[in-house]
Amino acid sequence: MTVHQLPVELVVFAGWLSELAGRLEPGGGWYGVFAARDPEGLRACFDGTEVPPWDVVESLLQDLGEPADGPRAARGRALHRAAAAVHDRAPGAAEVLAERRRLMEREAAYAETRIRTLAETPGAAAELAWARDDLQRARARVAELGARLAGLQGPRRPDAPAPVAAPAPVAAPAPAAAPVLAVAPAPAAAPARAAARRRPRGARYAWLDTEAADAVPEEAQVVPELPVGGGAAPRGARFGGAPAAPAPAPLPAVDPGQAARAAGNAVYALRRLRAQGRGGEAHGLLCEALAGPPGWLPVLAAELHRAGLAADWATLLWEAASLPPARLAAVAGALADAGRPHDCEQLLRQGVARPVEELAGACAALLAEGHQAEAGALLAAFLRVRTPEDAARLAALDPAGLTAPLLAAARTVSPARERDLLHALRVAGTA
Structure with missing residues (x-):
């Protein structure tokens, strides 16, 4: 699928996500983990061909020091929901969602068993914290997937079971992900099994396709160095309940490829919105572009002029x-x-x-x-x-x-x- 075939909701969310990532240090925080472990998956999210689980987006917001109830998070959640709704209407999407929910339910059950075992194991406090976080995240994703599946099924019959409720924000988002962004390693395995090749466990891996997961060696499953700096301090069980402490994020260098993708997405979305008579949303999209890295704007200017949208560039300069x-x-x-x-x-x-x-x-x-x-x-x-x-x-x-x-x-x-x-x-x- 090319970018020009994507629904506008996917393009707008991808642009928002690219703008968010553009404010982060690529080598630091959870974003650094995503970029290092699965650059192709990350690119698919920026291109709009995949919609990451919400906790991945929360991780990036956490890197930036954004509050979970702040305006940027609220805007992102609205765009994420719209993009997911469109993505889920594609042929075969319901089957994929159901399979992912099944995997997440299995991972939640595995995490519960692991928690009981580690709770009685001396010196396993770190692994216990990861397992608890796995359980929390897996349950949240089961709820998220259930809500998306319920949205595809239409009105519910009076005698039908109630759909799963939408997830509450995860207190400590971990770098877990969909088939894209399957990047965060699981806790370290016992030395006796270190050389085995088997499916990695933990909710952070549960989005992997089964065949791909079987090919991942367990020796890759080591606890990563926890991201620090470049945003809020990590919170939750794995971080010992450390409170959030916002810190300014450095301005990143301009990635030409990322800037070009963001500009292409923005121009495509603008043309769609203009064609549909949605001038107010088009103006809002231009204003959102101003929140991105300043170095992206010259690339957007060139793309707007090539597309015959010079008037939009003049509007953007006026707002700037x-x-x-x-x-x-x-x-x-x-x-x-x-x-x-x-x-x-x-x-x-x-x-x-x-x-x-x-x-x-x-x-x-x-x-x-x-x-x-x-x-x-x-x-x-x-x-x-x-x-x-x-x-x-x-x-x-x-x-x-x-x-x-x-x-x-x-x-x-x-x-x-x-x-x-x-x-x-x-x-x-x-x-």
Whole structure:
């Protein structure tokens, strides 16, 4: 199946998931485990050909330090449900879901047995914690799969059994996954069985196809080094109940392939939404693109122009002018670095109506990132449309850092503008 054949719900969720992953450090946290163990499976989720279990998405949100009840998680859950509903209507999907639920029920029973055994085994506290987490996650997935199957069966007869309830959020999402994202290793096996080749156990492996699972050697089943940093501290039984502690995630380097896939998905979704007259949702999709890595936007710009959607790119630039100062500077710098100076200048011109305090922050961010030319362009645009008194108030916010760049920008506008600015600076006591 090619991306152009995917339903729009799958494309939109894949775009949201790609944007989320773009904010994470690929080598850290649960995302690092996913990327290292099953890059093809991860790519299938980003391409929209697979829908991961919700706990996988929760793991990425946890890496980012997002609260489980926050707006980003709520948006992701809504998109995930819509994508799963469309995915489950494909031919043969019901049989696949039923088989996966059967496997998860078996894994839950196995985890229960393992918990009873390990509870009486000295020195097995770590494996016991993993087994308890396996049980919790397996039960949640049984519920999730049951709810999806119930959704395919239509209205229930009065005498029919009640469908399984939708799962509650898992307190400590583990890197378990669907046929894609089958990446997290199970707890270490006993040394006597270390060389055996058998199906790995634990809910994190229960989504594997049986034939593929049989080929996985048990020596691969070692407890991984727990992800730390790059987001909230891990919680739950396997982490000894450690509380969450948010930490800022570093800005990742731009992955050209991921940026191209995200841009292709976004353009496809936009065309579908425009064709269906869903302009409000199309506008929302453009705004969501601004939340992704700034380095992806030049790729999206090129893809929009190729698709004849230049007006959408103009709309996106207009919305970008309202971004917080540091984010505005990051987008402007990304456009300049990608060889799109006209887009960068347009964005900066549209941002000069902001309060001087915000413009001072944007200038400081541009200068800190080495974008002196872009900072100068922003100040020149400011001087063309704002009064000299406004410029003096801007300089007063950071006399040492902004006075000289303002005067240099004024010289590029006109000699008269430079004279007016000097007068306003003297009156304000800045010059």
